[in-house]
Amino acid sequence: MPKQTLAEAIAAATKGDDPATIRKLCLDASCRTIAVEGLEAFSSLQSLSLASLGLKNLEGLAACPHLTALAINDNNIGGTALTALSTLSKLRRLDLAGNRIVSVQALSVLTHLRALHSLDLEGNPLTDMPDYRAHVFEALPALASVDEMNKNDEVVEAEDSEGEEEEEDADYEEEGDEDDDDEGEAEEGGAGGGAGGGAGGEAGGDGGEDDDEGDDDEDGGEEEATYEGEGGEEGEPEEKPKSPKLAALLGPIDSDDEEDKQDYQAESEEDDDELDEDEDDEAPKKRKREDSDSDYESEEEEEDDDEDE
Numbered sequence: 001m002p003k004q005t006l007a008e009a010i011a012a013a014t015k016g017d018d019p020a021t022i023r024k025l026c027l028d029a030s031c032r033t034i035a036v037e038g039l040e041a042f043s044s045l046q047s048l049s050l051a052s053l054g055l056k057n058l059e060g061l062a063a064c065p066h067l068t069a070l071a072i073n074d075n076n077i078g079g080t081a082l083t084a085l086s087t088l089s090k091l092r093r094l095d096l097a098g099n100r101i102v103s104v105q106a107l108s109v110l111t112h113l114r115a116l117h118s119l120d121l122e123g124n125p126l127t128d129m130p131d132y133r134a135h136v137f138e139a140l141p142a143l144a145s146v147d148e149m150n151k152n153d154e155v156v157e158a159e160d161s162e163g164e165e166e167e168e169d170a171d172y173e174e175e176g177d178e179d180d181d182d183e184g185e186a187e188e189g190g191a192g193g194g195a196g197g198g199a200g201g202e203a204g205g206d207g208g209e210d211d212d213e214g215d216d217d218e219d220g221g222e223e224e225a226t227y228e229g230e231g232g233e234e235g236e237p238e239e240k241p242k243s244p245k246l247a248a249l250l251g252p253i254d255s256d257d258e259e260d261k262q263d264y265q266a267e268s269e270e271d272d273d274e275l276d277e278d279e280d281d282e283a284p285k286k287r288k289r290e291d292s293d294s295d296y297e298s299e300e301e302e303e304d305d306d307e308d309e
Contacts (some may be wrong), residue, residue: 006033006053020044028052034076036060051075051095059083067091073120074098079106086112098123099148104135118146118156 004012009030013151014022019041028051047069048061054063055075061067075097085091092115101107101124110116119136126132135147135155145156243294 004031006031006036006060007038010038019183023047025049027090039063052280057081061085062087065090068115072099073096074123076100081101082109088113089115091116093118094122096124100124101126104129104132104139107136107139110140115143116140119143119146120148122147191242205209247291 007026009027010025012114013025013027016084020043022042023044024047025045026041026049028049030053032054034054034190036055037060039045039048040063041058042064042121044046044066045064046066048064049071050066051071052074055072055077057076058081061084065087068090070085070088071090072092073095074097078098079097079101082101085094086109088199091113092114094110094116094223097120103122103126106126107119110119119140121127121132121136129135133149134151136146137143144150149154
């Protein structure tokens with residue numbers, strides 16, 4: 001057996017890996033020690049094997065609350081040492097074979113381990129009792145198997161137990177992944193909230209400016225409505241004075257209109273003069289026709305007189 005301490009055996013087994021990430025650790029026959037120690041950093045440890053180390057004291061196991069499988073077989077563990085296991089509430093498989101458990105009463109401290117379903121006791125003095133398994137099942141009713149036998153004295157395949165352990169490991173990994181995802185979402189939510197708060201502040205500032213502009217527009221609309229209302233009551237509103245620029249633009253247009261009006265008046269006067277001249281020309285012609293008609297009538301009267309004579 002190697003002459004090294006438990007701490008050295010742990011260092012050699014982990015090979016420099018971060019203890020907080022290790023879930024399975026096997027230190028079987030790696031050293032000689034009577035107490036468990038040096039496991040405080042293994043916060044994620046689920047499966048631990050400490051067989052054939054000469055252990056008598058198990059108090060150091062309290063540093064591994066997530067253990068689901070523990071093998072401490074072939075040591076010097078008595079009934080009183082089992083009280084240190086009462087804090088391992090997730091423990092499902094416990095191997096105590098080859099130790100110094102002498103009575104079923106010594107196992108009563110395991111009643112606190114409600115998740116425990118598999119217990120190995122072979123090689124302990126209590127197994128010399130007749131029907132010891134029946135007494136153990138009676139003391140610990142939550143157990144599914146004792147020394148790989150169920151309550152009906154039927155063999156429980158070791159493969160079934162290993163499969164259950166693998167399922168437990170998978171469940172634990174899934175829970176760990178979910179916790180990591182939740183933490184990641186929480187961090188992203190915090191960052192998004194900060195960014196959203198900043199954007200919201202800027203948007204609020206812009207909104208304030210827009211509100212001011214909106215108030216100005218509303219005031220202008222009210223003034224126009226009031227002005228139109230007064231105009232409707234009193235009549236058409238007075239024409240607003242034209243600005244110098246507008247007057248300058250309209251000035252040439254007005255002068256052109258005046259010139260056009262003057263030209264039109266002049267043309268109208270010329271047309272009137274021509275019409276008068278035409279009438280004057282027609283007057284002599286009319287008089288000539290009247291004279292001709294008079295002469296014609298006189299001649300007819302003379303002819304009538306001659307015929308009468």
